[in-house]
Amino acid sequence: MIQLHDLEFVPFISSKEIKNRVVELTKKIAEDYKGETPVFLGILNGSYQFLASITSHYKADCEVEFTKLSSYQGIHTTTCVRQLIGVENLKNKDIIIVEDIVDTGNTLVSIVENLKALEVKSYRVATLFHKPEAYQKNIKLDYVGFEIPNKFIVGYGLDYDGLGRNLSEIYQLKH
Numbered sequence: 001m002i003q004l005h006d007l008e009f010v011p012f013i014s015s016k017e018i019k020n021r022v023v024e025l026t027k028k029i030a031e032d033y034k035g036e037t038p039v040f041l042g043i044l045n046g047s048y049q050f051l052a053s054i055t056s057h058y059k060a061d062c063e064v065e066f067t068k069l070s071s072y073q074g075i076h077t078t079t080c081v082r083q084l085i086g087v088e089n090l091k092n093k094d095i096i097i098v099e100d101i102v103d104t105g106n107t108l109v110s111i112v113e114n115l116k117a118l119e120v121k122s123y124r125v126a127t128l129f130h131k132p133e134a135y136q137k138n139i140k141l142d143y144v145g146f147e148i149p150n151k152f153i154v155g156y157g158l159d160y161d162g163l164g165r166n167l168s169e170i171y172q173l174k175h
């Protein structure tokens with residue numbers, strides 16, 4: 001068990017399981033984008049570990065960009081998604097949105113709206129974690145690492161009020 005600020009978390013998914021799943025997802029992406037040069041678009045901050053891991057296993061040509069959006073405060077989501085760093089020059093590119101987690105989907109909707117306005121050629125979504133019980137949107141999730149219960153998690157890029165991003169495994173809120 002670990003403590004971050006005032007909350008306790010218990011081990012949930014090991015770093016080995018994460019690594020194996022990332023390798024599988026990356027293989028699938030490489031097959032789907034054979035002959036293309038996709039742009040991995042990381043959504044900061046949470047996606048940095050996942051994106052680094054995907055790209056370290058992706059051997060064909062690709063590009064990497066980042067944008068920064070924020071919706072969570074503490075352990076609760078808000079419908080107010082703020083764009084803190086924008087992207088340009090994605091016109092006619094094949095984008096793979098890289099998220100650490102798709103929960104309610106509010107953040108994803110905002111990203112997709114931005115990409116449409118930028119006239120990208122195509123977009124797909126890669127997310128390491130997904131909470132189907134919480135998801136309220138219709139956007140297709142093309143590459144999903146783990147479907148998980150609707151409970152708050154930390155680690156591997158995901159934080160609780162700034163802490164826990166550096167953990168190499170995933171922890172779930174206790175109780």
Ligand SMILES: O=P(O)(O)OC[C@H]1O[C@H](OP(=O)(O)OP(=O)(O)O)[C@H](O)[C@@H]1O
Pocket residue numbers: 043044045046047069070071072073077099100101102103104105106107108158159
């Ligand atoms: O599907 P949703 O309910 O919108 O939640 C998913 C978003 O929440 C987290 O970001 P957060 O806003 O906490 O910012 P962070 O990545 O900087 O921690 C996560 O990285 C996703 O972007």
Ligand SMILES: Nc1nc2[nH]cnc2c(=O)[nH]1
Pocket residue numbers: 072077101102103104151152153154155158159160
């Ligand atoms: N750290 C963290 N951020 C989130 N953003 C959306 N869901 C979650 C979650 O379960 N944990």
